[in-house]
Amino acid sequence: VGERVVVSLADVARAADVSMATASRALNNAYGVSPVTRSRVLEAARRLDFVVSPDAARLASGTTNAVAVLVQHLDRWYFGEMVAAIESILSGAGYDVLLYHVNTQEDRSKFFADLPARRKVDGVIVVAFPISDYERERLELMDVRIVAAGGQSVAYPYVSIDDGRAVQQALEHLIRLGHRRIAMVTASGDTLAPAETGRTDAYRDALEEAGIAFDPELLVTCEWGGVPAAEATERLLGLKQLPTAILAHSDEMALGCMRTLRRSGVRVPEDISVIGIDDHPLAELADLTTVRQSVSEQGRLSAELLLAFLDGVDAETEQVTNTYVVTRRSTGPVNTSRAR
Amino acid sequence: VGERVVVSLADVARAADVSMATASRALNNAYGVSPVTRSRVLEAARRLDFVVSPDAARLASGTTNAVAVLVQHLDRWYFGEMVAAIESILSGAGYDVLLYHVNTQEDRSKFFADLPARRKVDGVIVVAFPISDYERERLELMDVRIVAAGGQSVAYPYVSIDDGRAVQQALEHLIRLGHRRIAMVTASGDTLAPAETGRTDAYRDALEEAGIAFDPELLVTCEWGGVPAAEATERLLGLKQLPTAILAHSDEMALGCMRTLRRSGVRVPEDISVIGIDDHPLAELADLTTVRQSVSEQGRLSAELLLAFLDGVDAETEQVTNTYVVTRRSTGPVNTSRAR
DNA sequence: CTGTTAGCGCTTTCAC
DNA sequence: GTGAAAGCGCTAACAG
Numbered sequence: 001v002g003e004r005v006v007v008s009l010a011d012v013a014r015a016a017d018v019s020m021a022t023a024s025r026a027l028n029n030a031y032g033v034s035p036v037t038r039s040r041v042l043e044a045a046r047r048l049d050f051v052v053s054p055d056a057a058r059l060a061s062g063t064t065n066a067v068a069v070l071v072q073h074l075d076r077w078y079f080g081e082m083v084a085a086i087e088s089i090l091s092g093a094g095y096d097v098l099l100y101h102v103n104t105q106e107d108r109s110k111f112f113a114d115l116p117a118r119r120k121v122d123g124v125i126v127v128a129f130p131i132s133d134y135e136r137e138r139l140e141l142m143d144v145r146i147v148a149a150g151g152q153s154v155a156y157p158y159v160s161i162d163d164g165r166a167v168q169q170a171l172e173h174l175i176r177l178g179h180r181r182i183a184m185v186t187a188s189g190d191t192l193a194p195a196e197t198g199r200t201d202a203y204r205d206a207l208e209e210a211g212i213a214f215d216p217e218l219l220v221t222c223e224w225g226g227v228p229a230a231e232a233t234e235r236l237l238g239l240k241q242l243p244t245a246i247l248a249h250s251d252e253m254a255l256g257c258m259r260t261l262r263r264s265g266v267r268v269p270e271d272i273s274v275i276g277i278d279d280h281p282l283a284e285l286a287d288l289t290t291v292r293q294s295v296s297e298q299g300r301l302s303a304e305l306l307l308a309f310l311d312g313v314d315a316e317t318e319q320v321t322n323t324y325v326v327t328r329r330s331t332g333p334v335n336t337s338r339a340r
Numbered sequence: 341v342g343e344r345v346v347v348s349l350a351d352v353a354r355a356a357d358v359s360m361a362t363a364s365r366a367l368n369n370a371y372g373v374s375p376v377t378r379s380r381v382l383e384a385a386r387r388l389d390f391v392v393s394p395d396a397a398r399l400a401s402g403t404t405n406a407v408a409v410l411v412q413h414l415d416r417w418y419f420g421e422m423v424a425a426i427e428s429i430l431s432g433a434g435y436d437v438l439l440y441h442v443n444t445q446e447d448r449s450k451f452f453a454d455l456p457a458r459r460k461v462d463g464v465i466v467v468a469f470p471i472s473d474y475e476r477e478r479l480e481l482m483d484v485r486i487v488a489a490g491g492q493s494v495a496y497p498y499v500s501i502d503d504g505r506a507v508q509q510a511l512e513h514l515i516r517l518g519h520r521r522i523a524m525v526t527a528s529g530d531t532l533a534p535a536e537t538g539r540t541d542a543y544r545d546a547l548e549e550a551g552i553a554f555d556p557e558l559l560v561t562c563e564w565g566g567v568p569a570a571e572a573t574e575r576l577l578g579l580k581q582l583p584t585a586i587l588a589h590s591d592e593m594a595l596g597c598m599r600t601l602r603r604s605g606v607r608v609p610e611d612i613s614v615i616g617i618d619d620h621p622l623a624e625l626a627d628l629t630t631v632r633q634s635v636s637e638q639g640r641l642s643a644e645l646l647l648a649f650l651d652g653v654d655a656e657t658e659q660v661t662n663t664y665v666v667t668r669r670s671t672g673p674v675n676t677s678r679a680r
Numbered sequence: 681c682t683g684t685t686a687g688c689g690c691t692t693t694c695a696c
Numbered sequence: 697g698t699g700a701a702a703g704c705g706c707t708a709a710c711a712g
Contacts, residue, residue, distance in 0.1 A: 049481075052459070053459055064395075075417060077417065083439070084414040088441065096457075098436055098439075099437045099438075101437075119394055120436065141389075225621075226621065226625040255622055255625040259626070263627075285598070286595070
């Protein structure tokens with residue numbers, strides 16, 4: 001008995017007493033194999049513990065059965081949740097997921113310069129990642145289908161929320177509570193952040209729509225993150241006339257705002273209301289009111305969108321998922337008679 | 341002029357007027373190519389925009405240059421941070437990262453039953469993932485190097501913190517503040533959670549070491565997560581004699597504890613101190629005292645460990661990274677004269 | 681240092 | 697329904 005370490009298709013064919021061609025067909029569920037032959041092959045394969053060589057299969061067939069997922073900030077909830085959802089759909093469909101994490105500018109340049117995924121994947125999903133013209137050009141070189149997950153992309157089919165709508169909902173919530181002096185702590189400067197300008201613009205628009213004059217003092221900008229947001233909030237507290245509510249670019253940043261308020265003895269929501277965007281799992285623990293988005297839904301839909309393309313099926317190329325306010329304890333009616 | 345869509349090594353060789361073998365050598369930085377020939381090949385490759393077919397290369401060479409990362413709970417900070425760090429090292433070394441996310445029991449069974457990464461990778465990194473004997477057996481079938489990241493594995497080389505030590509440090513911190521009645525809110529029941537029993541056992545040991553009798557009432561168990569922890573804390577508040585401090589299994593859970601305390605009007609740390617483990621980015625925003633671990637360091641080291649093995653280099657197979665208490669505002673001296 | 685020669689392990693026409 | 701044969705595009709001896 002041979003002690004073959006790795007069993008090949010030839011072994012299976014021999015064991016089943018058929019040609020390699022037939023064995024291959026049987027294993028791939030291709031047409032043109034009699035049921036009895038097929039089961040004989042399958043049985044032999046199982047007995048020999050056969051596993052196809054994916055490389056040989058790919059080389060011969062020309063398809064990779066793999067998808068690249070391009071993502072940054074995987075250490076943040078939003079991105080992890082997104083990738084998890086994408087992976088789930090893709091692996092369920094028999095695709096491998098090649099992960100490319102590009103956090104630094106250096107990673108990023110390197111990725112687009114080298115295109116390490118080239119010839120390795122049938123498609124790529126870009127997660128909440130605004131890409132430059134140059135980067136788009138490079139990506140095109142890969143000559144595969146591209147889908148954007150969680151960011152409205154002008155260049156590619158996408159699945160995302162409507163950032164403007166989310167901001168609008170937040171503002172409507174606050175305005176309904178009587179707030180007029182509403183600040184926003186926003187992330188920017190970071191070209192890596194998604195939706196950076198969208199949310200800020202929407203803030204101005206929504207204010208205007210409500211007949212509230214935009215006050216530049218109330219729009220503070222900082223890097224993405226809770227600590228930067230905490231610092232930005234200090235600036236807000238330095239104002240002669242304080243805001244009665246703060247909208248944060250994301251929940252993490254809202255938590256930063258809340259820390260500053262807490263440390264300064266400002267009561268939330270009695271003195272100042274705070275609202276975030278995302279519905280981060282920890283928002284609930286912080287009693288933070290927020291505009292909820294379903295990240296896993298966006299991940300799922302974007303993966304399905306790519307799969308549809310790969311199957312040659314037409315699909316809606318611009319999908320927008322819902323957002324809505326989740327009211328918790330960090331927002332309340334404006335306090336007109338407060339003394340500070 | 342030919343309109344070749346995809347340029348092959350043969351094209352490059354022809355353009356550089358060398359054999360395919362030489363072209364291959366030049367492209368792979370192999371020895372035995374004169375500088376001038378090499379540069380001629382490289383130039384031709386660049387001009388033709390040549391990209392090797394990874395499948396063909398793998399088929400011919402027998403190496404995959406890919407690593408599988410097996411992970412669950414990618415939506416949690418710990419896991420995302422870990423994978424990000426791993427990816428960074430691996431991609432820097434020229435490896436592709438195949439991501440396998442197994443969150444549900446179903447995913448998990450499927451993964452180990454099918455072993456979709458088989459024959460596709462040179463090694464696998466298992467992220468904080470206690471595997472069963474059966475699963476280990478299946479994994480062995482892949483016949484590749486395996487490393488555990490962020491969980492002490494009896495079966496594989498690993499990089500992780502010393503969970504017992506972390507708990508001990510937390511307890512030492514509390515005891516130094518005068519606490520004797522220290523509760524623990526711990527995650528368990530979930531076979532998917534890492535270090536689940538380790539931390540609980542360490543809690544008992546560390547108490548004993550400090551001469552504090554273990555009180556079963558003070559050890560409450562729940563599923564992993566902030567909300568379960570919040571509920572578990574309610575149970576604690578139902579006790580006749582309250583604890584003066586709570587150690588949570590993780591920062592997320594500590595935040596759950598804090599919510600219950602806050603909602604119940606229990607002051608932190610005046611009435612009850614709270615300490616977590618991890619140093620989650622949001623712990624800082626919640627002013628949570630915690631035992632810090634560097635997840636990215638563990639990710640980096642485990643990837644480097646695997647790379648060493650793949651290079652045939654010997655390396656330390658059990659690496660333990662440091663932890664230490666980061667004091668913030670959620671812990672304070674025990675309040676002996678408190679009235680509740 | 682460079683070229684020749686075999687494959688790597690499959691899939692896929694094309695016949696039968 | 698099944699088999700024979702021809703590659704897929706590259707790497708790795710082995711010669712020279």
